[in-house]
Amino acid sequence: xxxxxxxxxxxxxxxxxxxLYALTTKTAKPSVSYGGKYRxxxxxLSNCTNSGLDTVGVLTQYQPLYLNxxxxxxxxxxxxxxxxxxxxxxxxxxxGSADWYKGTANAIWQNMEFIxxxxxxxxxxxxxDHIYKMDYSEMLDYHKKKGADCTIAVIDVPIEEASxxxxxxxxxxxxxxxxxxxxKNPDSTKASMGIYVFxxxxxxxxxxxxxxxxxxxxxxxxxVIPAMLKAGEKMYAYPFEGYWKDVGTITSLWEANMDLLxxxxxxxxxxxxxxxxxxxYAMSPQYIGEDASxxxxxxxAGCEIYGKVRNCVLGHGVRIEKDAVVENSVIMDNTVIEEGxxxxxxxxxxxxxxxxxxxxxxxxxxxxxxVIGADKKIKDGDTVEAGAxxx
Amino acid sequence: MTSAGLIFSNIHDNCIPEMTKLRxxxxxxxxxxxxxxxxxxxxxxxxxxxxxxxxxxxxxRSLLDHIGTGKDWDLARRSGGIKLIPPYVTAYQNGVxxxxxxxxxxxxxxxxxxxxxxQADYIVMSDxxxxxxxxxxxxxxxxxxxxxxMTVVTKKLNTKDRHFDSNVKVVTTGENNAITDIANFKxxxxxxxxxxxxxxMSRRDLEEVISTAVSHGFTDFTRDVIRKNLKRxxxxxxxxxGWYAYISSLESYFAISMKLLTKEAREGxxxxxxxxxxxxxNSAPVKYLEGAKVKNSLVADGCVIEGEVENSILFRGVHxxxxxxxxxxxxxxxxxxxxxxxxxxxxxxxxxxxKDGRTLSGHETMPFFIGKGGTV
Numbered sequence: 001x002x003x004x005x006x007x008x009x010x011x012x013x014x015x016x017x018x019x020l021y022a023l024t025t026k027t028a029k030p031s032v033s034y035g036g037k038y039r040x041x042x043x044x045l046s047n048c049t050n051s052g053l054d055t056v057g058v059l060t061q062y063q064p065l066y067l068n069x070x071x072x073x074x075x076x077x078x079x080x081x082x083x084x085x086x087x088x089x090x091x092x093x094x095x096g097s098a099d100w101y102k103g104t105a106n107a108i109w110q111n112m113e114f115i116x117x118x119x120x121x122x123x124x125x126x127x128x129d130h131i132y133k134m135d136y137s138e139m140l141d142y143h144k145k146k147g148a149d150c151t152i153a154v155i156d157v158p159i160e161e162a163s164x165x166x167x168x169x170x171x172x173x174x175x176x177x178x179x180x181x182x183x184k185n186p187d188s189t190k191a192s193m194g195i196y197v198f199x200x201x202x203x204x205x206x207x208x209x210x211x212x213x214x215x216x217x218x219x220x221x222x223x224v225i226p227a228m229l230k231a232g233e234k235m236y237a238y239p240f241e242g243y244w245k246d247v248g249t250i251t252s253l254w255e256a257n258m259d260l261l262x263x264x265x266x267x268x269x270x271x272x273x274x275x276x277x278x279x280x281y282a283m284s285p286q287y288i289g290e291d292a293s294x295x296x297x298x299x300x301a302g303c304e305i306y307g308k309v310r311n312c313v314l315g316h317g318v319r320i321e322k323d324a325v326v327e328n329s330v331i332m333d334n335t336v337i338e339e340g341x342x343x344x345x346x347x348x349x350x351x352x353x354x355x356x357x358x359x360x361x362x363x364x365x366x367x368x369x370x371v372i373g374a375d376k377k378i379k380d381g382d383t384v385e386a387g388a389x390x391x
Numbered sequence: 392m393t394s395a396g397l398i399f400s401n402i403h404d405n406c407i408p409e410m411t412k413l414r415x416x417x418x419x420x421x422x423x424x425x426x427x428x429x430x431x432x433x434x435x436x437x438x439x440x441x442x443x444x445x446x447x448x449x450x451x452r453s454l455l456d457h458i459g460t461g462k463d464w465d466l467a468r469r470s471g472g473i474k475l476i477p478p479y480v481t482a483y484q485n486g487v488x489x490x491x492x493x494x495x496x497x498x499x500x501x502x503x504x505x506x507x508x509x510q511a512d513y514i515v516m517s518d519x520x521x522x523x524x525x526x527x528x529x530x531x532x533x534x535x536x537x538x539x540x541m542t543v544v545t546k547k548l549n550t551k552d553r554h555f556d557s558n559v560k561v562v563t564t565g566e567n568n569a570i571t572d573i574a575n576f577k578x579x580x581x582x583x584x585x586x587x588x589x590x591x592m593s594r595r596d597l598e599e600v601i602s603t604a605v606s607h608g609f610t611d612f613t614r615d616v617i618r619k620n621l622k623r624x625x626x627x628x629x630x631x632x633g634w635y636a637y638i639s640s641l642e643s644y645f646a647i648s649m650k651l652l653t654k655e656a657r658e659g660x661x662x663x664x665x666x667x668x669x670x671x672x673n674s675a676p677v678k679y680l681e682g683a684k685v686k687n688s689l690v691a692d693g694c695v696i697e698g699e700v701e702n703s704i705l706f707r708g709v710h711x712x713x714x715x716x717x718x719x720x721x722x723x724x725x726x727x728x729x730x731x732x733x734x735x736x737x738x739x740x741x742x743x744x745x746k747d748g749r750t751l752s753g754h755e756t757m758p759f760f761i762g763k764g765g766t767v
Contacts, residue, residue, distance in 0.1 A: 036676040037692070075462070076673075262680075269675040270695070280671035282463070284661040285423030285691040285704075287652075294685055300676040300692055301424070313676075 003083040005055045005118040007140055007197075009048050010108055013041060013128040014061030014101055019249045022373030022391040023349055028060065030128030031067040032253070033332045033350070035260055035269060036315050037300040038278045039070060040247060043133070044126045045077045045086070046276045051136040053124065055084035057114050059107045061091055061100060076279045089114060103218030109207040115200065123203050125196040125220070131256050131267065132193075132244040133274045139238045140197055149202040149233040150225070152176065153195035155240050165191035166221050168237045176235040179225055190237055193244060196220065202233060243267045254347055254369045257313040257330045261296050283316055291322065307337070315350065324354075328366070338380070345386065346370040355380035362386070394531055395471075395511035395594070396435040396443035399498055400428060400454055402588075403520040406558065406639045409760050410740065414453040417445070417519040419644070420723050420741070422651055422660075423691040423704050426457050427638070429464075429669045430524070431517040432473075436464050437665040438527035440515060442471030444505040446498045448478060457670050464668045471509075476502045495612040496604055503601045506594060514597050518588045522647060523635045524660050524667065525589070530629050534591040540624035541596070541617070543570060544589040546635045549582050554646045556639040559585040560613065562628055570626045573617055584628065587635065634659025645738060645758040648704050648721045652687050674707050682713065698730075712747070719755065737761065 017029025024032060030041035041058075048056050056079060060067055067088075074086030089111050091100050101107035108115075108125065115123055122143065124136055134153070143151040154168050162183070169178035169188040180186070206224050210216050216223045229235060243266055247253040259266035269276055283302030288294055292305045299305075302317035307324035315333040320326055323340045333350040337343060340357040345364030351374055354360060358378045361370040364386040373391040378384060400417035410419050417428035428445070435443055443466060447454060454475070461473035478492065479501060492498050499506070506514060513534065515527055525544065534542035545562055548555055561583050563572040573586065592600075600616055609615035617626060634656055636647040650656050661667065674693030679685065684699040693708035698715035705711070706723045712730035720737040728734065729747035736753035740763040745751070749767050753759030761767060 261678075270678070270693070275673060276675075277673050280673065282666045282668045282671070284657070284667070285689040286677060287657060288685040288688050288690065288700075290687045292686065294679045295683055296681045297679045298676045299679075 002117045002119075005084055005120050007053055007055075007122040007124055008115050008118050008120040009053050009056040009124045009126060009136075010111070010115070011041070011044055011048075011056055011058045011126045011128055012104055012107060013058050013067060014064075014107065015127070015129065016062040017129070017248060020253065021250065021389050022371050023250075023253075023347065024063075025373060025391060026063060027066045028062045028064060028128075029248070031070055032247070033315055034131060034247065034253070035257060036298055036313050037280075038269075038276060040131065041067070041070070041128045042077075042276055042278045043131050044128060045071075045074075045079065046274075047132075047134050047136060048126075049077045049079060049277065050274055051134075051138075053136055054079060054081055055118055055120075056086045057089045057111060058086060058128075059089045059101065059111065061107075064088075064090060070279055072279070077277045084118070087114065103216075103223075104220045105207055105210050105216075105224045106218035108203070109211050109218075112204060112207070120200050123198045123200050125198065127194045129248055130193065130244060130246055132240075133242065133267075133271075133276070134195075134240060134244075135274075136195075139195070139240075142238050143197040143199075143236070146174065146236045147234060148197075148236040149199050150228055151197040151236045151238050152225070153193040153240050154190035154237045155193055155244050156189050157191045159186065159189050162186035162189055162191065168192060170237040174236045174238070176229065176237050179229055181221055190239070192221065193240060194221075196225075197238075202228070250347065250369050250371055251367070254330060254345075254366065257347075258311070258328070258366075260298055260313060261311060281316060289322075292320075302334075328364075332374075341378075344370075346372065348372045349374040349376075351375045353377045355382065358382045358384070360384045361388070392513070392531075392535065393442075393511045394438075394440050394513040394515055394527075394591075395506075395509040396431075396440045397499070397502060397505070397514055397516045398428065398431050398435075398443060398445045399495065399516070399518050400445050400451065401448035402495060402498070402518050403639070404448075404450070406520065407641055407644060409641050409762070410644070411450065413450065413763060415447060415450050415519070417447075418451075418453040418457050419519075419638075420706060421522065421638075421644075421648070423689045423706055424672075425667060425669045427519045427522070428454070428457070429667055430522050431519055432464050432466075433665070433667045434517070434523070434525050434527050435515060436466065436668065438515075438531070440527065441466060441468060442509055442511060444474050444476050444502055444509070446476045446502050448492070448498070451475070451477065459670065463670050474505065476505055494610045496600075496610055496615060499597070499612070500601050500604055503598075506597055506601065509594065511594055514592055514594050516588075516590045516592075520638050521587055521589065521635070522638070522660065523587070523631070523633060524662055524665055525631055525633060526665065527589075530589070531591055533629050534627070537567075537627055538625065539627040540592070540620060541626045542591045542629050543617075543626065544587045544631050545584045545628040546587055546631050547582055547584050550580060554636075554643060554650070556637070556643050558639045559637070560588075562586050564628045567625075568628045568630070570617075570621060570628050572621070573613060584630075587631065587637070641738070641758065641760060642756060645721065645736075645755070649702065649719065649755070651689060651704065652702060672707060683711075698728075706741075721758075740765070743767070 013030040017024040073080040079086040168190045245256040286303040289306040299314035307320045317334040321339045335352040338356045343360040368387040400415045404411040460467040466473040557576040691707040697713045708725040714731040726739045728745045733750040744766045
């Protein structure tokens with residue numbers, strides 16, 4: 001009953017995203033809000049559907065409730081399919097053992113059955129941590145053309161930042177001969193994007209060997225990729241150009257949101273040729289009041305604006321009351337900024353109330369973004385220091 | 392006790408010919424992201440009615456496209472859900488004796504098999520010219536408790552209201568809210584009670600109406616069903632006192648759209664616990680660029696605003712260019728307004744293009760309408 005699929009996608013969505021602090025106390029990183037109406041996971045899922053890849057396993061572990069609900073049947077991404085479609089793959093209890101996912105490689109190893117039942121020849125492995133638009137089918141073609149066993153997508157990073165990434169050193173033809181995880185003295189600027197295409201037979205072989213090694217940390221970057229390289233497998237670097245942003249930290253998440261603003265934004269979500277899909281809600285259109293002022297801002301359904309908003313990204317149902325001022329901030333779903341309150345350089349999570357006249361981060365700046373966690377209430381007239389993390 | 396819904400999608404099409412040339416009354420876009428049928432459908436769904444027949448007649452392609460599987464109203468069901476009821480014309484009748492039904496009663500007769508097969512105890516009927524958020528379960532409860540033959544939802548309106556439109560049925564009620572008379576509008580001054588055409592009957596009674604109408608050749612619901620039974624059976628009014636509007640012409644479409652900008656209307660219509668559902672479209676959030684000035688307006692996702700917008704409703708995907716001023720206007724989906732244009736009291740249908748520097752103005756009593764796909 002399972003139709004053969006040439007390529008199955010495995011999306012690693014179990015990470016906690018601990019560097020996002022208050023934003024991930026109740027939900028996994030892939031389901032963190034981005035761009036007003038999106039979640040981080042909308043990007044890999046939309047890329048899959050736009051690339052013609054319709055069979056996706058989503059591996060969840062940390063706080064999966066919201067993520068499971070959000071993905072549902074996969075309909076918003078057109079991944080509600082009779083053959084294939086999106087499947088949530090949580091850790092499970094097998095006959096002999098019951099294990100959490102012990103690492104990225106172990107998570108895939110525990111789900112080989114899912115890959116095998118589609119008789120896949122290739123496996124694409126993605127993470128749910130990045131904002132980017134990418135045609136995976138081109139990467140898959142590259143992998144096939146090179147006759148590779150493993151292809152790793154790489155992006156050029158400035159040499160001074162290279163030591164934060166997994167760096168690939170490759171020949172002119174793209175064949176990787178050296179991989180160094182966060183090297184002190186990098187000899188290349190090709191950083192791994194955490195996107196891998198494997199030929200399935202090789203993937204299965206190396207995952208089996210990895211699973212039998214008690215000293216392994218069961219991680220692609222730390223164990224599987226080095227093991228394959230050592231054994232002399234054909235590994236290629238697939239060069240990617242375009243917008244790509246790791247949103248693993250507060251600052252980078254804030255920056256990625258700000259990248260949506262302006263006349264010619266760094267990332268254009270209105271591009272009809274590569275649409276980013278998200279789960280939609282039945283909310284009324286946004287209402288901009290009589291005395292409101294809205295400039296250089298993006299916002300979505302259900303918002304009500306009576307105050308002053310500038311350089312902001314607002315989620316669903318945000319209300320900004322009279323005489324409130326919100327600048328250079330990201331405000332998530334259903335948060336209310338009450339009369340006369342001021343918010344600068346902040347990320348305010350969902351369902352927060354900023355009380356009347358409260359002032360958040362008066363001297364804030366982009367290197368010192370303030371965060372207010374979900375469901376918090378800031379009392380009327382209170383002051384929150386720039387860079388604070390209210391959880 | 393179960394209820395099913397019956398929605399008339401074409402009745403009133405002739406009220407607003409400018410917008411129904413290519414669509415049904417039910418599929419007229421309204422309020423930034425909705426179509427008129429969304430109000431009737433959402434009122435039923437929010438009251439637990441999940442078996443709904445939509446009677447349609449002609450021009451229903453836009454309606455089919457809007458409803459799709461019914462999923463967006465949670466009406467994609469194995470049991471019940473939403474069913475479109477187009478005219479039943481056989482190959483032999485076609486063009487020979489087949490005549491499309493015209494009146495409400497004829498439309499109900501055509502939906503006879505839906506009524507007899509729906510297995511519900513009660514049938515709720517609604518037209519698509521009404522804009523309101525009503526808890527139908529209360530109306531049904533009232534109907535059942537009173538033992539009435541028929542319950543009609545009524546609304547008190549003032550004829551002096553600038554937007555009052557005389558194209559309505561006025562009811563007179565007596566003791567126990569019994570309707571004693573129903574008539575076309577008489578030019579009385581002051582407050583009148585009008586029928587919203589939202590009605591509840593038991594399925595058995597409606598089936599009987601259908602068989603009597605077929606055997607006697609009845610065609611007029613008000614005359615042959617309501618008025619004939621006023622003295623014989625209990626036909627009751629259910630007074631609705633929430634926010635209500637009905638659309639009876641292009642001018643009233645415009646006036647009611649403008650009314651949506653009031654706090655009263657938005658609060659009366661868009662409730663957190665009883666949402667208005669509509670077809671979901673994947674658009675990017677709205678972008679307000681540097682220099683944008685927006686006041687007292689409703690804006691749907693997908694819009695890009697560089698100019699000034701005041702007292703207006705922008706549907707999904709509208710573009711407002713630099714230096715452009717839009718006032719008191721309703722711009723439907725994907726209207727593109729270039730730079731330095733000046734627009735006042737204008738309704739644009741879908742996909743209209745207004746080029747740079749154009750000046751267009753209607754008046755609130757006579758809005759300037761630009762048809763689908765038009766270029767100015």
